Amino acid sequence: MTGSAPASPAAEEERHLIDRARRGDMAAFDQLVRRYERTVYNTAYRLCGSYDDASDMAQEAFVRAWNNLKSFRGDSAFSTWMHRIVTNVFLDDRKRRRSRPTRSLDEVIDLDESSVQRQFEDPTPGPSEKAEGDERRQILEKAILTLPEAQRAVIVLYHMQGLAYEEIAEITRLPMGTVKSRLNRARLALRDRLGALAELFDVYESPTA
Amino acid sequence: MEEKAVDEKRWRELASEYIENALPAETAAAVRAYLETHPQARAEEAQLRGLMRDMNALPEVDPPLFFADNVMAAIQGQQERRRSWWQSLPGIGRTAVGTVLAGGALAAVAWTLLVPRGPSDPVQQADIRPRVPGAAVAPETAAGPARLGVTWSLRAVPDGEPALDVKLVLENADRGSARIALPGDTNLYRFMLQRGAAQTFVIPLSAARGAPTLEARIVWSADAATHTKQLFVPVPHTDAVPAARQSFGLRELPLPEAAREIAARYGQPVIVEDAPETATVAIVARDETAQATLSRNLEGMGLDVSAGAGGLVVSPKSLAVPR
Numbered sequence: 001m002t003g004s005a006p007a008s009p010a011a012e013e014e015r016h017l018i019d020r021a022r023r024g025d026m027a028a029f030d031q032l033v034r035r036y037e038r039t040v041y042n043t044a045y046r047l048c049g050s051y052d053d054a055s056d057m058a059q060e061a062f063v064r065a066w067n068n069l070k071s072f073r074g075d076s077a078f079s080t081w082m083h084r085i086v087t088n089v090f091l092d093d094r095k096r097r098r099s100r101p102t103r104s105l106d107e108v109i110d111l112d113e114s115s116v117q118r119q120f121e122d123p124t125p126g127p128s129e130k131a132e133g134d135e136r137r138q139i140l141e142k143a144i145l146t147l148p149e150a151q152r153a154v155i156v157l158y159h160m161q162g163l164a165y166e167e168i169a170e171i172t173r174l175p176m177g178t179v180k181s182r183l184n185r186a187r188l189a190l191r192d193r194l195g196a197l198a199e200l201f202d203v204y205e206s207p208t209a
Numbered sequence: 210m211e212e213k214a215v216d217e218k219r220w221r222e223l224a225s226e227y228i229e230n231a232l233p234a235e236t237a238a239a240v241r242a243y244l245e246t247h248p249q250a251r252a253e254e255a256q257l258r259g260l261m262r263d264m265n266a267l268p269e270v271d272p273p274l275f276f277a278d279n280v281m282a283a284i285q286g287q288q289e290r291r292r293s294w295w296q297s298l299p300g301i302g303r304t305a306v307g308t309v310l311a312g313g314a315l316a317a318v319a320w321t322l323l324v325p326r327g328p329s330d331p332v333q334q335a336d337i338r339p340r341v342p343g344a345a346v347a348p349e350t351a352a353g354p355a356r357l358g359v360t361w362s363l364r365a366v367p368d369g370e371p372a373l374d375v376k377l378v379l380e381n382a383d384r385g386s387a388r389i390a391l392p393g394d395t396n397l398y399r400f401m402l403q404r405g406a407a408q409t410f411v412i413p414l415s416a417a418r419g420a421p422t423l424e425a426r427i428v429w430s431a432d433a434a435t436h437t438k439q440l441f442v443p444v445p446h447t448d449a450v451p452a453a454r455q456s457f458g459l460r461e462l463p464l465p466e467a468a469r470e471i472a473a474r475y476g477q478p479v480i481v482e483d484a485p486e487t488a489t490v491a492i493v494a495r496d497e498t499a500q501a502t503l504s505r506n507l508e509g510m511g512l513d514v515s516a517g518a519g520g521l522v523v524s525p526k527s528l529a530v531p532r
Contacts, residue, residue, distance in 0.1 A: 026281065026288075033277045041272035052388050055273050056430065059401070062280045063287070140263055159264035184225035191256050 018078060022069045029069075033062050036079060039161065040086050046156040047090040049145040057093060061086035076170055083161065084171040087153055094149050143193050151186035158183055215243035220250050228258055279401045283384055286403050290383065355382035355431035357402070359438060359480065360519055363445060364411075373412040373423050373442060379404055385431030391416055392424055402431065417444045421473035439465050439481040441472035442520075451476035455502075459492040467492050468503075468523060475499035478520025484512055 014035075020028035040061055045054035064085050065072075072081055144155060157163045157171060168183075169176045215223070220243055226232045227240045244251045273279075358378040363371060379385050379402040387400045389410055400408040410425075417423050427438040451474060459470055465481055467490050472479040477499045488510060494502040500521055504514040513526045 026284065029284070030277065030281050033280050037272050037277050037280070038269065041276065042269050045270050046267070051270070051273070052386070055276065056386055058272065058276070059280050059283060063283055066284050136263065137267065140260070141267065144264075155264065159261065160267055162265075180225065181222075184222070187225055187257055187260060188221055190260055191253065194260070195256075 014078060015074065018069070018072065018074070021066070022072075029066055032078070036082050037062075039079065040082050043083060043086050043156060043161055044090065046144070046160045047087070047149075047152060048093070049141070053093075057089045058086060060089045064089065077167075080163075080167050080170055083157065083163070083167075087157070087171060090153070091149060139194070140190075143190055146193065147186055147189060151182060151189060154179060154183045155186045155190075213239075215239045217247075217250065220244070220247075224254065224257055228254065228261065283401065283403070286384070290404075353381055355385065355434065356380040357385075357387065357427070357429045357431075357436070357438065359427070359440065361440070361442060361478075371414045371445075373414070375410055375412060375425060375440070377402065377408045377410075377427070377429075378406070379429075379431060382431035385429055387427055387429040390426045390428075392418070392420075402429070414444065420444070420469075422469050424469065436483050437481075438483075439468065440478065441465075441469045441480075442478045443472050443476045454496050454498055455494050456496050457492075457494050461489045461491040464488045464490055464523075467506075471499050471503060471521075479503075480517075480520060480522045482522060482524040484523055484525060 014032075017028045017031055021032060037058070041054055041058040044057040044061070045051065048054055048057060061082065065082060072078070144152060147155065153172065154168055157168045158165075163171070165176050165179050168174075169179045172179065174182070213219075220240060223232060223236065223240055227237060230237070232240065244254060356379075358380055359375065360378075361373050361375040364374050377387055377400065381404075383404050385402040387402055387408065389400070391412060400410070402408060412423050412425060414423070422441045422443055424442070425440045427440070429436055429438070453475070455474060457474065459467065462470065464484055468479040468481045470492065471477070475498075479499075490506055490510065492502060492506050497505070500514055500516055503521060503523060507514060507523065511526050512523055515522050515524075
């Protein structure tokens with residue numbers, strides 16, 4: 001590999017694990033699963049919003065990875081490849097659910113001001129900062145789940161998995177410009193949906209004077 | 210080149226890049242000028258910054274206990290089924306299959322050589338998915354849709370609390386999952402299911418909390434379909450054995466509650482499968498057995514009532530399996 005930096009020991013070790021797993025070494029794949037279970041599970045969870053569905057999706061992703069290891073050539077990071085698989089598992093699952101009657105997305109979140117009022121009309125002494133933060137987090141989590149799947153995916157990959165635009169472009173097989181504009185639209189959609197509740201979030205000072 | 214003036218539409222297109230300091234200097238200056246003279250847009254910017262900060266701070270969640278073990282168990286099971294299928298073929302069968310595969314491979318090679326193609330995307334092959342999720346390669350013929358067999362037995366524990374051992378066995382599917390909710394228990398019990406392998410969970414008698422039945426609600430999935438089973442198992446007691454034929458009337462109740470009543474009155478377990486839980490029914494028994502009572506009262510609801518080894522099973526007519 002002319003001109004490229006030598007791989008780190010950790011990267012080399014992972015490459016050996018992948019090579020062994022490709023030859024059918026399940027112990028090697030077991031190490032890969034344990035290395036990536038948290039990140040794959042969290043991606044699945046943030047995409048679908050359900051602990052149980054996330055468990056099924058994440059398991060399906062690893063099984064698919066095992067079945068298709070021979071096609072992984074190392075052009076991208078193994079983590080990138082796993083993110084792509086679990087995202088595809090999620091999108092496949094949504095396609096299947098759309099062909100069956102499902103509960104309305106309106107059930108996922110109720111963002112009208114009256115529902116918010118119920119949360120704050122608590123006769124006990126005012127909520128602690130932690131409780132306010134928890135409620136805000138729950139509102140945000142639910143709002144993310146109301147986004148269209150394609151927007152939700154880029155939000156999860158960027159904000160929750162901390163991936164770069166380039167990685168997201170590789171995972172979604174979209175041009176980077178499309179990833180950026182989709183992420184922008186997703187953020188604006190969240191802001192618009194939460195707009196009525198914006199006052200309940202802290203006012204984040206704009207650096208614009 | 211002078212940046213064109215920013216309006217609301219342009220501000221929204223550039224919002225993320227502005228906040229991430231990714232705009233060229235002139236464009237950023239134009240956006241800043243717009244924000245300085247448009248308070249609503251400035252408020253929107255502040256809210257976007259807050260949202261982005263909050264999203265970055267959303268906590269990670271822990272995967273379930275034994276998640277990695279379950280993954281490897283699923284893969285192990287898949288490998289064993291593939292080996293078992295291959296070994297189950299007689300020698301001539303293996304030769305025949307091998308010949309077909311070899312012939313197919315030759316044909317594939319010839320196709321590749323003869324037919325020009327565009328550049329292949331190796332990463333795309335990660336999208337390869339089995340035709341039936343979780344299905345083994347083995348060409349076994351499915352004996353119908355996936356089913357979850359449920360059996361139970363009452364365990365009397367010396368100096369301990371009696372309990373109901375409930376066993377789940379997945380049939381006609383390679384793998385699935387089950388989530389079990391018990392009344393009054395905030396925990397949700399989760400199991401991974403594999404074909405033919407029993408999973409057991411225990412319901413202590415105290416879970417009845419004075420109610421006449423022990424209950425569990427099982428949501429299980431296999432082959433991309435989700436089903437429900439609700440168990441109503443009468444709590445054993447020392448009173449007289451309930452009469453096999455009874456006469457009574459119940460007000461209109463949701464179907465699960467009606468099933469609970471029947472189980473309690475007749476001392477006979479009832480399972481409700483995939484039936485609409487919001488449906489209501491008024492039960493009237495006219496010197497009838499439990500099965501006859503349920504059959505007659507549920508007749509117009511598209512539900513079938515059958516007698517199984519574990520008790521009565523109420524299910525949609527399309528799911529009814531001859532027993």
